[in-house]
Amino acid sequence: xxxxxxxxxxxxxxxxxxxxxxxxxxxxxxxxxxxxxxxxxxxxxxxxxxxxxxxxxxxxxxxxxxxxxxxxxxxxxxxxxxxxxxxxxxxxxxxxxxxxxxxxxxxxxxxxxxxxxxxxxxxxxxxxxxxxxxxxxxxxxxxxxxxxxxxxxxxxxxxxxxxxxxxxxxxxxxxxxxxxxxxxxxxxxxxxxxxxxxxxxxxxxxxxxxxxxxx
Amino acid sequence: xxxxxxxxxxxxxxxxxxxxxxxxxxxxxxxxxxxxxxxxxxxxxxxxxxxxxxxxxxxxxxxxxxxxxxxxxxxxxxxxxxxxxxxxxxxxxxxxxxxxxxxxxxxxxxxxxxxxxxxxxxxxxxxxxxxxxxxxxxxxxxxxxxxxxxxxxxxxxxxxxxxxxxxxxxxxxxxxxxxxxxxxxxxxxxxxxxxxxxxxxxxxxxxxxxxxxxxxxxxxxxxxxxxxxxxxxxxxxxxxxxxxxxxxxxxxxxxxxxxxxxxxxxxxxxxxxxxxxxxxxxxxxxxxxxxxxxxxxxxxxxxxxxxxxxxxxxxxxxxxxxxxxxxxxxxxxxxxxxxxxxxxxxxxxxxxxxxxxxxxxxxxxxxxxxxxxxxxxxxxxxxxxxxxxxxxxxxxxxxxxxxxxxxxx
Numbered sequence: 225x226x227x228x229x230x231x232x233x234x235x236x237x238x239x240x241x242x243x244x245x246x247x248x249x250x251x252x253x254x255x256x257x258x259x260x261x262x263x264x265x266x267x268x269x270x271x272x273x274x275x276x277x278x279x280x281x282x283x284x285x286x287x288x289x290x291x292x293x294x295x296x297x298x299x300x301x302x303x304x305x306x307x308x309x310x311x312x313x314x315x316x317x318x319x320x321x322x323x324x325x326x327x328x329x330x331x332x333x334x335x336x337x338x339x340x341x342x343x344x345x346x347x348x349x350x351x352x353x354x355x356x357x358x359x360x361x362x363x364x365x366x367x368x369x370x371x372x373x374x375x376x377x378x379x380x381x382x383x384x385x386x387x388x389x390x391x392x393x394x395x396x397x398x399x400x401x402x403x404x405x406x407x408x409x410x411x412x413x414x415x416x417x418x419x420x421x422x423x424x425x426x427x428x429x430x431x432x433x434x435x436x437x438x439x
Numbered sequence: 440x441x442x443x444x445x446x447x448x449x450x451x452x453x454x455x456x457x458x459x460x461x462x463x464x465x466x467x468x469x470x471x472x473x474x475x476x477x478x479x480x481x482x483x484x485x486x487x488x489x490x491x492x493x494x495x496x497x498x499x500x501x502x503x504x505x506x507x508x509x510x511x512x513x514x515x516x517x518x519x520x521x522x523x524x525x526x527x528x529x530x531x532x533x534x535x536x537x538x539x540x541x542x543x544x545x546x547x548x549x550x551x552x553x554x555x556x557x558x559x560x561x562x563x564x565x566x567x568x569x570x571x572x573x574x575x576x577x578x579x580x581x582x583x584x585x586x587x588x589x590x591x592x593x594x595x596x597x598x599x600x601x602x603x604x605x606x607x608x609x610x611x612x613x614x615x616x617x618x619x620x621x622x623x624x625x626x627x628x629x630x631x632x633x634x635x636x637x638x639x640x641x642x643x644x645x646x647x648x649x650x651x652x653x654x655x656x657x658x659x660x661x662x663x664x665x666x667x668x669x670x671x672x673x674x675x676x677x678x679x680x681x682x683x684x685x686x687x688x689x690x691x692x693x694x695x696x697x698x699x700x701x702x703x704x705x706x707x708x709x710x711x712x713x714x715x716x717x718x719x720x721x722x723x724x725x726x727x728x729x730x731x732x733x734x735x736x737x738x739x740x741x742x743x744x745x746x747x748x749x750x751x752x753x754x755x756x757x758x759x760x761x762x763x764x765x766x767x768x769x770x771x772x773x774x775x776x777x778x779x780x781x782x783x784x785x786x787x788x789x790x791x792x793x794x795x796x797x798x799x800x801x802x803x804x805x806x807x808x809x810x811x812x813x814x815x816x817x818x819x820x821x822x823x824x825x826x827x828x829x830x831x832x833x834x835x836x837x838x839x840x841x842x843x844x845x846x847x848x
Contacts, residue, residue: 278751279841299755306753313844317748321455333444334753376752 225415226252226275226384231284233270244270248284250433252417254383257410259429260419268419269314272388275417276309277301288384306335310377310414314389317373318361324348325357328376335380347375351405367398374402378409385409387418391425403428445761449769452762456738460770463734467774467820470727472782473720475816479786480793481713482812483804487625488702496573497542497666498679500696501532501686507694510664511701516794517600517628519548519562523661524692531690532665537677540668542570545637547655561601562632563611565640565663573666574622574634592639594619600630609633613650614643637662665693724823731827735767739831746835747843756836763832764825771824775817783809 233245244267252258262268273279275286277293285292288308293301311317318327328344348357351371361369370390377385387406391399407428410416418429426432453460502510503524513520526543533541545565566574568590590596595616597603607618616635624630635643644657667686670676677685683695739746746759786793787804 273841276751278747278844279839299757302750302753302755305751311751313748313751319745319748321452321745326451330448330749331752334749336753 225254225256225289226417227285227287228271228275229285229287231271231274231281231286233267233274233279234282245274245281252415252431254415255410255413257406257416257428257430258418258433259426259431260417260433261423261426262419262421262434264421268421269388272386272417272419276311276386277305303336307380308383310380310382310385312370312373312377312385312387312390314392316361316366316369318364318369320361323358323360324353324364324372324375327372328379331376331379335382337380344375344379347379348372351375352401367394367402370394370398370402371405374405374409378414381414383415385414385416387416389420389422390418391420391422399425445758445765448762449765452766453769459734459738460766463731463770464774464777466723466727466730467771467824468778468781470720470723470823471775471778471816471820472785473716473723473778474819475779475782475812476786477713477716477720478812478816479783479804480716482808484794485706486804486808487627488706496668497698498669499667499683499686500698501528501665501667501690501693502663502696504692504694507696510696511704513546513562513628514701515628517562517598517631519546521546521548521663523657523663526660526662528690528693529662529665532667532686532693535682535686535689536675537670537682537685538667539670539674539676540570540572542567542572542666543637543662544664544666545640545657545661546663547635547640547657561609561611562629563640564629564632564634565637566634567637572668590619590636591617592636592642593617594636595639596620596622596634598622598630598632598634599624601633611635612643612647612653612655614639614646728823728827731767731770731824732830735763735828735831736834739763739835742835743838743843743846746838747840747845750838750840751844760832760836763835764828767824767828767832768821769824771820771822771827772817774824775820778820779813779816783813 228248228250231245231248232243235242235244248267248271260268260271270279274281275288277286277296280294286294288304291304293304296304318324319330322330325341325344325348328347329339329341332344333339345357348354351374353368353371353375356364356368356372359368364372374390385406390406391402394402403425406416406418410430418425500507500510503522506520506522509520509522512518523545529541529543532538543566547563547565574596593614593616595609595618597607597609597618597620599622603609603618603621605618605620609616609618616639622630622634641657641659644655645659647653647655667682669679669682672678676682679697679699683697687693687695746754749759750756
C-alpha cells in the first residue's frame with residue numbers, strides 16, 4: 225500500500241546541508257498498524273510528510289496504491305491526499321478560526337465529501353468531545369485538540385492514517401485514550417503509520433520499524 | 440462548490456479577526472470617501488456654475504460702482520445684496536451701440552411671512568416681465584405647460600430651493616402673492632430667491648406705509664442692477680471685456696460684473712481647494728493600498744501554519760489564492776461602499792455649508808450622475824484591493840505545505 229524507495233532528504237545547501245533522511249526504503253501493507261520508532265531529530269516527521277506528499281524528497285520515490293505520488297501534478301496530489309490520507313500532526317493542528325465542529329466539517333468538505341454536520345458531530349462524540357463541539361482551539365486542552373485533529377482525519381474515512389507523535393506531551397490517561405481511538409480506527413480497516421519515540425506504545429502496533437534500522 | 444468553501448472560510452476568518460479587518464475597511468472607506476467627495480464637489484459645482492451662468496442669461500451685469508463683489512457673493516450664496524442706483528442708468532446703458540437688450544433688477548430683503556409655510560428673510564428680486572430675458576426661460580417645464588403665459592401683478596416666481604409649490608401664497612410687506620411658477624434648480628444662490636414683477640415691488644413699497652408693520656423705503660426711480668445682453672460681434676457688438684471697460688469708463692457710477700470672469704474666478708478658487716483635497720486623497724489612497732498589501736502580507740505570514748494545514752488537509756493552491764483574494768476584495772468592496780455612502784451623504788447633506796465655505800455654487804446631482812461616479816469609485820477600490828492582495832495571495836498559494844506548517848510553528 226505504501227512503498228518508500230531509496231528516499232533521501234537534504235535541507236539547505238553547501239556547508240549548511242543537513243541530511244534528514246538518507247536512502248530510506250520500507251513497505252507498509254494494507255490493514256497494518258505500523259509504528260516507526262526513532263530518537264528525536266532522526267527524520268521521522270520528515271518521512272511522514274514525504275509520504276503525505278507535503279514535501280518532496282531530494283531523491284527516491286514514494287508509491288501509494290502503486291502510484292508514484294511525486295509524478296502527480298500538485299492538483300492531483302492534493303486531491304489524492306484529500307481523499308485517501310488522514311493526517312494527525314505532532315503539534316497543535318486545529319484551525320484557530322474554526323470551532324471543533326467546523327474543523328471536522330472542513331475535513332469532509334476538503335475531501336470532496338458532502339458537508340454533514342451530524343457525521344462530524346458523531347466523530348467528535350466518538351472522541352469523547354460531546355461537550356466541546358463548539359469550542360475553539362484556545363478553549364481546549366492539548367489532548368482535546370489532538371482528539372479534534374484525529375476526528376477531522378478520520379471523518380472522511382481515509383485509506384491511510386499518518387500520525388506524527390499523536391501522544392507527545394500528553395498525560396498517560398489522555399495518551400491511552402488516543403491510542404484506543406487509533407486502535408478502533410485500525411480495527412475498522414484503516415492502515416496506520418505512526419511515528420513516535422515512545423517505545424512503550426508498541427503493543428498497539430502490528431509491526432514496528434526502527435528508523436535507524438530501516439534501509 | 441469550491442467558491443462557496445472559499446467564501447465560507449473567509450467569513451469565518453473575518454469573524455475571528457474582526458478588529459483587523461475593521462481597521463482596513465475604515466482606511467479604504469476614508470480614501471474612497473475623500474476621492475468621491477472631491478469628485479462630487481468638483482463636478483457638481485462646475486455643473487452648477489454652468490447652469491447658473493446660463494440662467495443669468497446676461498453677458499454683463501451693471502451695479503452701483505464698487506458693489507460688483509457683493510452681487511457676485513449674492514449670486515453664489517443667495518445672501519441678499521441690497522443696493523440701489525438711479526433708474527436712468529438703464530437708459531444710458533441701452534444707448535450704447537454694442538448693447539442689444541437691457542432689463543432692470545431690484546433687490547429687496549423681505550420681512551417675510553409666508554401663508555403656506557415658514558420662510559423668513561426671503562431674498563426678493565424684482566424683474567421687469569416686459570424686458571426680461573433671463574427669468575422666464577427657466578420656469579420649470581411642468582408649470583409652463585407649453586404655452587407662455589403672462590405673470591400677473593399678484594404673482595411671483597419662486598426659486599427651486601425654497602420648497603414652494605405653485606399656488607402657495609406668500610405675504611410680503613402686508614401684501615399677498617401667489618406663487619405662479621417654480622424656476623428649475625441651478626444650485627446657485629438665486630435658487631433661494633423669490634422673483635417679483637418690478638411694478639408690483641414698487642406698489643408693495645408704496646402701500647407698505649399703510650399695510651405693513653415696517654415700511655419699505657423704495658423709490659420707483661431706483662433699481663439695483665441692469666442685466667445687459669450684447670450684440671453679436673458680427674452685428675457691431677464688442678467682446679464682453681471691452682464692452683465692460685467701455686461702460687465703466689463712460690458711466691463712472693457703475694461697476695460691471697462679467698459672468699464669464701466670475702466663472703473663471705470660481706473655478707480658480709475651486710481648483711485650489713480641490714487640488715488639496717485630491718492630493719490628500721491620493722496620499723491616503725497610496726497609503727491604504729500599501730497598508731492592505733502589508734497587512735495581508737503580515738497576515739499571510741502569520742497564517743502560514745494555518746495555510747499549510749489546510750493544504751495538508753486537501754485545500755488546493757487555487758482555494759488558498761481565492762480565499763486571500765476574496766478577503767482583499769471584501770475589504771476593498773466594503774470599505775469603498777461605506778466611503779461612498781458616507782461621502783455622498785455628507786456632501787449632499789451639507790451642500791449649503793460646503794457651498795458657503797468654499798464660495799462655490801452647488802447643484803444637487805441626480806442618480807444619472809451619481810451612479811457612474813459611484814461605480815468608478817467602487818471599481819477603483821476593488822482594483823486597489825485586488826492589486827494589494829495579489830502578491831500575498833500568490834505567495835500563500837505557492838508555499839510548500841510542510842514548510843508552511845514548520846515555519847508557522
